[in-house]
Amino acid sequence: MFTDLYEIREEVGKGAFSVVKKCVSRKTKQEFAVKIITTSKLTKRDFEKLEREARVCQKLRHKNIVRLHETFDQGGCHYMLFDLITGGELFEDIVTREYYSEREASRCIQQILEAVQFCHKNDVVHRDLKPENLLLDSKRPNSAIKLADFGLAIESQGNKAEHFGFAGTPGYLSPEVIKKEKYNKPVDLWAVGVILYILLVGYPPFWEEDAKAMYEIIKEGKYSYPSPEWDTVSREVKQLIDSMLQVDPSKRITAVEALRHPWICNREKVANAVHRQVESVTCFES
Secondary structure, three states, rough: OOHHEEEEEEEEOOEEEEEEEEEEEOOOOOOEEEEEEEHOOHHHHHHHHHHHHHHHHHHOOOOOOOEEEEEEEEEEEEEEEOOOOOOOOOOHHHHHOOOHHHHHHHHHHHHHHHHHHHHOOEEEEEEOOHHHHHEEOOOOOOOOEEEOOOOOEEOOOOOEEEOOOOOOOHHHHOOHOOOOEEEOOOOHHHHHHHHHHHHOOOOOOOOOOHHHHHHHHHHHHOOOOOOOOOOOOOOOHHHHHHOOOOOOOOOOOOHHHHOOOOHHHHHHHHHOOOOOEEEEEOOOOO
């Protein structure tokens, strides 16, 4: 029984059918986060999604992915025991700093890419990469970035594109998802490209108040590098963004290839050390 093994404490988050609370092992006193899902409210499809999320999370053991330790069923509830992540969202940390550099952005993106590459190596497509799902392990300086929330993740058959359905967050959706075409792992690299763009200047490459209008510019891959914000940004990182925001998924850079890009693997020489003042980083949910 879960409650025999763990003491449940305060709430740290909430969803439509779930609540996340801090808990402590009665035996080791180690702290965890537990996602508690009320199963009586779930449909058969919801149960299938829950089982898939647990299956996906349990096979992803990586330093930059929030770890699922075990699951329990008790008293009409399903318990998912995760690492307790205390550093908050990556973007919240960035806006508290007075200055932010390309080199710092490069270190962040490298960790995100390493998590994505590990997912893809294990035939897992996240499908919902966005700033809110990038967490800091703790409040300590240079804390590790952790990829979270695999609720929309799917298991793929190698690199074969299939009809997986329309899923994700509007501003981070790839053209092939919007077009309702077959897709696979490249959708995650598109989202990383959007995240990298935001990380550097604080606003997204694609934005319209009307979702349909935004989908049209995403499908066409229409974005730019406006002055003055992009004037001091290195040519190499723009090239990396372009390779991620490639409309044709067959031509889009992979996570393995991106990790070999000079802006990532040779940042001390390539990424500009010039700092910019941070004014705001806007995540653009809709």
